[in-house]
Amino acid sequence: MTTPGAESAGVGPDPTIARIRILIEAGRHDEARVKLESALASDPGDGGLWCLYALCLCRLDRPADALEAAGRAAALEPEEEWPHRLASIALCSLHEYPRAADAARAAVSLEPGLWQTHAQLALALHEVKDVDAMNEAWQSASHAVSLAPDEAETHFVMGVVAQERGAVQVAESAYRRVLALDPAHAAAMNNLGLLQLKRGRLHEAAEGFTSSLRNDPNLGVARANVDAVGWRLMTIGYYIAFGGFWVLRFLVAADSPYDYLLRAGMGVVLLGVWVTVGLRMLGRLPSPARRYLARMPRRSVGFGVMAGGVTLCVLGSLFAAFAPGSVCVLGLLAAGVGIFVSFVTSWIVTVRNWRSRNRTR
Amino acid sequence: MPDAESPLIASLRSAVAAAPDDVPLRVHLAELLLGAGDTSGAVEQAAAALQRDPASRQAREVMTRAVGTAQPAEPEPPAPAQPSPTEPGDQPADDGGAFDWQRMEDEFRGVVPPMYVDEEGNELPASSAYDVEEAGVRLADVGGLQEVKDRLEVSFLAPMRNPELRKLYGKQLRGGLLLYGPPGCGKTFLARAVAGEMGAQFISVSLTDVLEMWIGSSEKNLHELFETARRNTPCVVFLDELDAIGQKRSHTRNSGMRTTVNQLLTELDGVANNNEGVFVLGATNAPWDVDAALRRPGRFDRVVLVLPPDGPAREAIVKYHLRGRPIAGVDAGRIARATDGLSGADLAHLCDTAAEKAMLDAVRSGETRMIEMRDFEAALREVRPSIGPWLDVAKNVAMFANEGGAYNDLLHYLKKRKIV
Incomplete structure (x- = not known):
């Protein structure tokens, strides 16, 4: 799952941070981690650096360490929403969905006008697999869409929640909206393919999965879905x-x-x-x-x-x-x-x- | 003069054990040993010094004296060295005076076991290839990879070397070539070799340069870099890690990298500037992450796949990484056969692991010993190919993103290895 808007931290245009951001963007998380560790050694009181470190560790599939880093960031900058959101992402990776939802709620309470917080809350809640949580997830996803209707990620989250809820039509239209806004969104293509597979439209499903792989060859799940076809x-x-x-x-x-x-x-x-x-x-x-x-x-x-x-x-x-x-x-x-x-x-x-x-x- | 067991010699021995590549130290120890009457010890140290630095005059002198000292022990005086008119390679070296190198090797053979052996354990001559550090490398210096070299020759080098033909066919002296393949397979080295082959200047830019020096002024720096290349034609501009420098703009939220890609496109097109004589080489592990605009005609329009090293290349790489290390009875050919699918970096790791095993053994036993075949056998059980994750993504690319046959080479390779 992508982490919508995770990079939008409130860190300044420091050259070190700029370099680390570029490395993270280029997918060189290990190199970014090394730079971050060195930066944190000299400035352990910088909450923004701890947030970037948590993000980096999440991408390196080290959610427990990411959670710890996010906790340090939250302690240093209690008024910032990003540490809570990163903690929620890490907790989702650890399959601790109720705690992830709580962390996301804390982010929402700090920044209710930021679509990323609502999107993360929706993503955490839809994994709880509970009717009330699913309803709340739906509301959060809708709220994220209303806050940023031209942002592909909000529609993608809406699609994921709707798909989980069984609202196939809503999910399909959300994914199509994602592709209208971002025609190379591989995850949306894959999920659209899954919807078609459930409907028995095999060739359309295969089209979705192959397009997804064409745009993002790293998306291994799409290949598994072609196997399913x-x-x-x-x-x-x-x-x-x-x-x-x-x-x-x-x-x-x-x-x-x-x-x-x-x-x-x-x-x-x-x-x-x-x-x-x-x-x-x-x-x-x-x-x-x-x-x-x-x-x-x-x-x-x-x-x-x-x-x-x-x-x-x-x-x-x-x-x-x-x-x-x-x-x-x-x-x-x-x-x-x-x-x-x-x-x-x-x-x-x-x-x-x-x-x-x-x-x- | 100290005797062979004196504290000075003992301390020098420890120093040599701690710094085995320190040639002057070894020569000094050899001189002391010679003075103390330990001729075979002196020969051993001088030989080890010559193995590390064959041009060392002091080491040769000590060796000459040591062998000269040992001479009376021979039952018969050796026949003077006779240069063979049919075998110029066997002629004695001039700078050694009348020194008989053949006889020295015969004596030395008993002291140190042969470095490389074949399957039956017979000695093989040591050879070197794949010298990354040497400036001005050429394609001939690249071990193996014949197919890649042929493709480079046909698609890039031959048109550049034939100005008349180029003029006839209206081919401009400019262009871009993208080398791609799994990590650690020698793309950067090949790029240097291409520059060497063309007799061109070589300017290298990597993501580290962009990060360390260019932040905030990448446009200006990139322009200056191409200007320098234009002033020094023929010149090869090598962009390493192109997937990072020229990543898809749709993937970049960071405006700094976006402007770098935009500027790179401007410089490659050379609309306002003349790029005649400027060749741009790129290397990447993930060409599918490179901005599509960079791969349009006139930019990186030729693509060459650099695969993991083949058998001869693996043998050359193993020998290269064992250069200067104490080895005995190592069958590099057998190692090459057992390492199919390993990248150059994996092979370096294999050699390091084997050396570690020998060193650990030496630490445990308290006696130094050579790196042997058994160390490689143990290392081979530990070292696994590192290109697995790359192959996984490459499989997806070859099967699902091979539009217009852009990755036919890759598909062919994957089919050959039964990966798809």
């Missing part, structure tokens, strides 16, 4: 293969006098479905996503096995559809093995993902 496509393929297999199995078992005709007809239907789905689904994906997904079986063993299972099922079903009656059972057998392998793999992958998600929480 791949899994969704695989699931669709699995259901089609499964359906075709069961219909053919029924036809073979029925032992009708028109057995071959019925099977061949089903085979033609299956072929038609695969061609249509292939053209519609894969053909409309953005070409980078298509190329990326084409290599997915090599990157993910689970995906590769499942793809192999579905392919075996489809080929077996087609064989069962067009082969003479005496050998069509072999095709059904192969298709059955394929669907079974896919089913087991999908369960293993689902359970593994579920466990990994729980561990992360």
Whole structure:
């Protein structure tokens, strides 16, 4: 999550601070940290420096140290809002959301006219996962938007809160507003893609994720989301293969006098479905996503096995559809093995993902 | 004269152990040892001094005297050195008078084990490449990286070296080249080599310069820098860490950096000024973070990917970093084969780690010893490639941001390494 307006501290145009700011802006947080430590050693009473230090440590993924630095800054400059806001950001990284919300509330009380304080409060509250907190988050996000309607970040926070609340339309319009104000906002593109993924619009979702990666290749989560599109496509393929297999199995078992005709007809239907789905689904994906997904079986063993299972099922079903009656059972057998392998793999992958998600929480 | 066990010699030995690269100290110790009758000790110290500074006249003199002293111990007087007409490399050095270097090496061979060995443990000749410190380096000094050198030659150097062809095709003597790749893979060194190859002056600017000297006056300083380059043509202006100096303006809230980028664009275009003879080289780990305007034609329009060093380059880098260190039985070729994917900086770290292991062993045992292959084997288990995070981002770029094939080289490399 970005930290909207975190840089807007009340520090003067000191050359040391100017250098540190440039380093932070250039993403050279380690170098900035070294300079800050040296500056703080000679002037430990400068609250602005402690704030920059806290910001730097947040970016270096050291939230506990950042929290301590923000605390020092707050003690030195109790009338400033920035230390509280930085403490809130650090606490969010530590998953201590109620405390993060309290710190953000302290920032709001000191600077009620600053959109950043309301935006941070909204971000902290929406993680509390509580109805009252969610309502307060919504109000804070709305207030931030009203304070700075031309600032992309306020709309982005509104989008995040709305998405969490399930207000998909509001979230979508907020993200579109972000992109109108800042066309290169990678996080908004990614989140817009997630909304489309939930709606089942796979090609639009993939477009969002690939655009996001094009604008910010550092956004690893967007690549994971392209993988999610791949899994969704695989699931669709699995259901089609499964359906075709069961219909053919029924036809073979029925032992009708028109057995071959019925099977061949089903085979033609299956072929038609695969061609249509292939053209519609894969053909409309953005070409980078298509190329990326084409290599997915090599990157993910689970995906590769499942793809192999579905392919075996489809080929077996087609064989069962067009082969003479005496050998069509072999095709059904192969298709059955394929669907079974896919089913087991999908369960293993689902359970593994579920466990990994729980561990992360 | 003190004897070989005198306190003076003992204290000098400790001083040499503390400062092994101090050649005069070693020569002094060798002289004292020679005076005390410890010929083999004197040879050992003189040899170590010569290993560090082969041009040291004093070390050679002590060695000559030491070997001369040892001569009576030989069962037969050695045959006088005969220069071979077919092997000029084997001729004795003039400044050594009639000194027989071959015989000295034969004697020395018994004292210190060979520096480099092959797989069977046979001695290999030591060679040096990749000398970063030397001024006026050329592409030939860059170990390996043949593909990059070829690309530099074709896309940049050949047109510059052929003025007639350039005139014929209306090619101006100006331009920009962007070197990009993982950190620690020699982009800066290559830039220096390109300047050396062109016989041009070299002006280097990095983010540190911008931060330390230019704050508040970057426009003026940047203009003066290009003016200096224009006065000293042909001149290469090298902008290191271009992603920081010329970062996307949409990412900069700081007006100071915005004006730096704007001024850089003005200077590169040279609308009011003549940039004939000014070549701008840039180096960056993240070309995707460089402002798009900087990559338009006429600016940094040629891009070369500098990858982690290949096998020969890794061997040369390892040898370079072992230069001046006490090594014995090190198979640099084997180390090179075992370090695929490591950057030049990783290899430097590997050599440091191996040296640390030997030093730690010496501290524990109380006896100094050479850096050996076992130290490298232990270091190899510890040192991991540092370019992983870069590859992760590069993968995203190659797969999703390769518009117009700008990163085809990168994609090709990632495919070759089965990363995508």
